[in-house]
Amino acid sequence: MTREGLRIDVVGLTKMFGAFKAVDDLSFSVQPGVVTGFLGPNGAGKTTTLRCLLGLLAPTAGSATIGGHRYRDLPDPIGTVGAALEASSFHPGRTARAHLEVMALGAGIDPRRAGEMLAQVGLTEVADKRVGGYSLGMRQRLGLAAALLGDPPVLILDEPANGLDPAGIAWLREFLRALAREGRTVLISSHVLSEVQRTVDEVVVLARGRLVRQGRLADLDSGPRDVLVRTPEPAKLRDALAAASLTVTEDGSGRLRVGGGTTERVGHAAYVAGVELHELVAEASHLERTFLELTEGDRTP
Amino acid sequence: MSTTSAAPLVRAEFKKISSTRLWWGLLVGAVVFSMIQAAVNAAFAGMDPGAGQPATPGLDTPEAIRSVYAMSMFSGTYIFALILGITGMTGEYRYQTITSTFLVSPRRSRVVVAKMLAHLVMGAFFGVVALAGTVLAGAVVIGVRGADLGFGAERLWPTMGLAVLAVAIWTLVGIGIGTLIRNQIVAILLAVFVTFLIEPILTFALAAIDLDWLVKWLPTNASSALMAPGNTLLDYLDWWVGGLVLLGYGLLLAGLGIALSVRRDVS
Numbered sequence: 001m002t003r004e005g006l007r008i009d010v011v012g013l014t015k016m017f018g019a020f021k022a023v024d025d026l027s028f029s030v031q032p033g034v035v036t037g038f039l040g041p042n043g044a045g046k047t048t049t050l051r052c053l054l055g056l057l058a059p060t061a062g063s064a065t066i067g068g069h070r071y072r073d074l075p076d077p078i079g080t081v082g083a084a085l086e087a088s089s090f091h092p093g094r095t096a097r098a099h100l101e102v103m104a105l106g107a108g109i110d111p112r113r114a115g116e117m118l119a120q121v122g123l124t125e126v127a128d129k130r131v132g133g134y135s136l137g138m139r140q141r142l143g144l145a146a147a148l149l150g151d152p153p154v155l156i157l158d159e160p161a162n163g164l165d166p167a168g169i170a171w172l173r174e175f176l177r178a179l180a181r182e183g184r185t186v187l188i189s190s191h192v193l194s195e196v197q198r199t200v201d202e203v204v205v206l207a208r209g210r211l212v213r214q215g216r217l218a219d220l221d222s223g224p225r226d227v228l229v230r231t232p233e234p235a236k237l238r239d240a241l242a243a244a245s246l247t248v249t250e251d252g253s254g255r256l257r258v259g260g261g262t263t264e265r266v267g268h269a270a271y272v273a274g275v276e277l278h279e280l281v282a283e284a285s286h287l288e289r290t291f292l293e294l295t296e297g298d299r300t301p
Numbered sequence: 302m303s304t305t306s307a308a309p310l311v312r313a314e315f316k317k318i319s320s321t322r323l324w325w326g327l328l329v330g331a332v333v334f335s336m337i338q339a340a341v342n343a344a345f346a347g348m349d350p351g352a353g354q355p356a357t358p359g360l361d362t363p364e365a366i367r368s369v370y371a372m373s374m375f376s377g378t379y380i381f382a383l384i385l386g387i388t389g390m391t392g393e394y395r396y397q398t399i400t401s402t403f404l405v406s407p408r409r410s411r412v413v414v415a416k417m418l419a420h421l422v423m424g425a426f427f428g429v430v431a432l433a434g435t436v437l438a439g440a441v442v443i444g445v446r447g448a449d450l451g452f453g454a455e456r457l458w459p460t461m462g463l464a465v466l467a468v469a470i471w472t473l474v475g476i477g478i479g480t481l482i483r484n485q486i487v488a489i490l491l492a493v494f495v496t497f498l499i500e501p502i503l504t505f506a507l508a509a510i511d512l513d514w515l516v517k518w519l520p521t522n523a524s525s526a527l528m529a530p531g532n533t534l535l536d537y538l539d540w541w542v543g544g545l546v547l548l549g550y551g552l553l554l555a556g557l558g559i560a561l562s563v564r565r566d567v568s
């Protein structure tokens with residue numbers, strides 16, 4: 001099944017709250033068929049941008065459109081864009097099923113679809129319980145069910161991984177990737193890169209309302225990785241690595257940090273020199289560090 | 302407004318009301334208050350209150366019968382209907398469900414129109430149920446007093462219908478108030494304050510400065526006029542003018558609300 005997504009275009013978007021500029025001349029676009037992460041620390045302006053995109057906030061300047069249309073001009077809004085904003089917008093005294101039925105009735109969708117959506121997100125057992133008793137994770141799932149109600153080609157989810165346990169995040173990842181594979185446009189925001197690191201293909205990084213970086217996730221992670229190695233014969237290994245023209249520094253925790261090579265090259269050099277190794281690993285991804293560097297200092301105090 | 306039917310949004314509004322418990326509590330309140338009011342009116346009809354006051358009309362008069370069955374329902378119910386209307390709008394902001402409401406219908410004024418239609422019907426439903434209560438309570442007390450139950454009293458049934466209509470319009474006024482004032486507590490307190498304090502004071506003050514002709518245009522007096530066709534004792538508007546004036550208050554508030562509040566940011 002394919003569901004051809006629509007492009008999202010944010011052009012010169014600015015949103016002021018009084019004298020405070022929450023979003024500052026922001027431009028980016030989001031393509032169908034991939035999962036795009038909208039990343040930035042808390043307070044960066046992600047939610048504000050998404051609310052402008054959904055017609056809930058009036059932009060101070062610029063525009064935010066879906067398939068070239070403002071949200072409010074879409075002939076079939078929730079059949080075009082499925083959105084889940086922060087997970088608190090449910091009446092605590094209403095059941096999950098009733099919440100979805102209200103939306104379905106208003107949009108002219110068969111209310112029986114509410115049950116199907118709840119099954120899809122794993123809420124069937126609690127479908128007729130009041131939302132007031134739901135955990136954050138259950139609310140997130142309900143928000144997702146609401147977003148999917150109109151079978152929309154575009155999905156916009158604000159911090160969907162927030163409150164999910166690792167199993168829930170893994171489930172969400174597969175779910176969103178499958179939707180993107182069908183051709184849909186999937187935009188998800190997060191302030192924790194590791195939550196979405198394995199979910200997103202593209203990233204838009206935001207700090208203090210300004211665009212910091214847009215591109216493929218892989219490009220954000222393009223820096224060289226050091227190799228960490230532990231041995232009972234550090235002097236001998238240093239010589240061997242230097243001979244292989246690799247740079248070596250002390251790691252501080254009894255390991256050597258090797259720059260300019262891969263685990264394969266380091267292992268080979270040790271093998272040739274007959275040095276015994278007790279540990280050999282590539283350093284953890286630079287991605288999280290790059291993300292922090294990009295957004296650090298830009299963080300509002 | 303485009304030509305798209307309002308029916309889906311109205312259906313959604315009915316579902317919103319019926320899927321939480323508030324309406325039920327308000328209806329119980331309305332029925333209980335109406336029944337007490339009817340019983341008291343029936344018990345004291347025709348009695349001399351003393352202190353030189355004239356006696357109220359006896360149970361053998363159509364006025365008394367209309368008061369027991371119809372007016373009691375109105376005075377016991379309209380404030381609950383008003384609160385139903387106010388919460389029908391402000392509850393959306395309080396629980397932030399306004400977000401999904403406006404995602405489903407980004408044309409916000411349509412939502413207000415749908416709410417007015419749905420709540421008009423809910424208000425009429427409140428009126429009919431409470432009327433069953435006043436008829437029951439009133440008839441029991443009248444029966445105990447040994448008087449004729451008076452179901453054939455002059456203009457009783459039209460008055461009942463108009464009382465139901467008045468309650469329905471007050472529910473719509475509630476939507477108007479809630480549309481203008483997003484904060485639920487403020488909106489309810491202000492509505493109660495205005496109807497129970499400001500209006501009576503205003504009535505008194507206007508009479509004192511020889512502006513009596515203005516008094517009949519106040520909402521509560523307009524709704525009294527609606528229920529009292531041909532009333533000659535008090536200087537009321539014609540019943541249908543009274544109804545239109547009350548409806549006008551609701552529409553005016555909603556219109557102001559759409560212009561000043563509904564278009565504002567939702568965050």
Ligand SMILES: Nc1ncnc2c1ncn2[C@@H]1O[C@H](COP(=O)(O)OP(=O)(O)O)[C@@H](O)[C@H]1O
Binds near residue numbers: 020022040042044300
């Ligand atoms: N309605 C509002 N009024 C005033 N300031 C706001 C409002 N909404 C958000 N802000 C401010 O705008 C900034 C961006 O907020 P937000 O978009 O929620 O960030 P994010 O979703 O990236 O955490 C924050 O500093 C926040 O305090």
Ligand SMILES: [Mg+2]
Binds near residue numbers: 046047048159
């Ligand atoms: Mg946010």
